[in-house]
Amino acid sequence: MKKREKPLSERQVSILRYIWSYLQENTRPPTIREIGSATDISSTSVVNYNLTKLTERGLLEREAEVSRGLRLTEKAMHEIGQVTEAVAAVVENVMETAVRMVRVPLLGNIVAGEPIEVGNNDFSTYDEDDALELSATMLPMGKADELFALRVSGESMIDAMVNDGDIVVMKQQQMAKNGDMVAVWLNSSDTTTLKYFFHEGNRVRLQPANPTMDPIFVDPNDVRVQGKVMMVLRNTA
Amino acid sequence: MKKREKPLSERQVSILRYIWSYLQENTRPPTIREIGSATDISSTSVVNYNLTKLTERGLLEREAEVSRGLRLTEKAMHEIGQVTEAVAAVVENVMETAVRMVRVPLLGNIVAGEPIEVGNNDFSTYDEDDALELSATMLPMGKADELFALRVSGESMIDAMVNDGDIVVMKQQQMAKNGDMVAVWLNSSDTTTLKYFFHEGNRVRLQPANPTMDPIFVDPNDVRVQGKVMMVLRNTA
């Protein structure tokens, strides 16, 4: 069993914290001199000495003779995690970055019971603050930018276990197979509704999953499929 | 309306792609010379000239006389996105990074109908590949490391709209109020089950949400609450 390591010196903890916080705000690691300035170490050789010690402890990786050739290891993340502020701040920071990489627009509520207006510009207008972001393991193969989310209002899909207030993540597509749960746009009333979709020759049947509600029948030319439900999210807290 | 911009030159596109791909594998941007080597530009002044042009187009931000003082802008991400490989690879990369920052352990299946063994070491053993990660906006206030996820097996909670195969995200807590949907550990059988929780004086009632199933009654000393359901995720694809 490995001998217990001596605790990091105060300077070493300070250096790790600084590197970490620098990385939150910059797309590159700090220089030796930047580290020195931030940690009140006036000599580049003392910074270098401590970086060497941190490297020996497995908390840093360095590349020789490369500018900004520093990398915090995962062990260092955990080490810092024990002493820095709430993990939630870190989470939020990472999420914000991730959201900017790929985002699922969260549009207004979609009334499962009755169609509501979503606006003529389909899925393009959204508030950046409302974006949510999903694990790749949850996303099916395909382009993330084909996805969008809607919050459900109403209980017309309750037998499909989609409840009022749930968020449905949808894949943008214009074709629907019978039985797909889809969001459809009704041209005549300028609204969107969430239903099971069935072609019935000269008409389309939009079927609720609620025994107390009747299906809606519309002309195929009046309807445009906007997306298919891929995922349901519910906050029970 | 803004005049349509001239397309980027082949070299400029190549430079942007290289910077982007370099950033996927390094925690710092490339140098002028690294860019030159990768794009067959033998002169640092030509690289510099093109970087200046990209900066003028709003695709790059530079800091003068700072090593690796480059940053791709969001506009550049979109520009590249039109020509690079599947966005899914990008998503996966970002998510992998995020997962390493904060992770919700995805334990084995929890049988909603019958208790199953989850192991004596509560919630600490998990496969890193199974981690999923959630938007900060979906997480309630509190430490992310109090959360874990379980995949449901069985249909005992179907009237609570929790279906076989769903993922439930739980907050670690040891007290439960009547009516909370919780995972409880049964000492006598070394198993965990998902149920509504009710104190009934000298016993605890674990109530399924399925009219075809009977509640389970257990001694309060035999049961330990592990977590409360905060969120339900369902993949419908």
Added chain:
DNA sequence: AGTATACAAGAACAAGTGTTCGGTGTCAAG
């Protein structure tokens, strides 16, 4: 033909950045 612009290139230079050298001080062990 002349001018302006875009793009290119090698070389030199300026500034940034990492590494090494020689030294000092503290502390624990012998």
Added chain:
DNA sequence: CTTGACACCGAACACTTGTTCTTGTATACT
């Protein structure tokens, strides 16, 4: 008291990295 390890420090140096200078070619426009 001496020695060795550790930590620290200023200065100098070596190398990396960004910027500028000068020159050249091609194209478009007047």
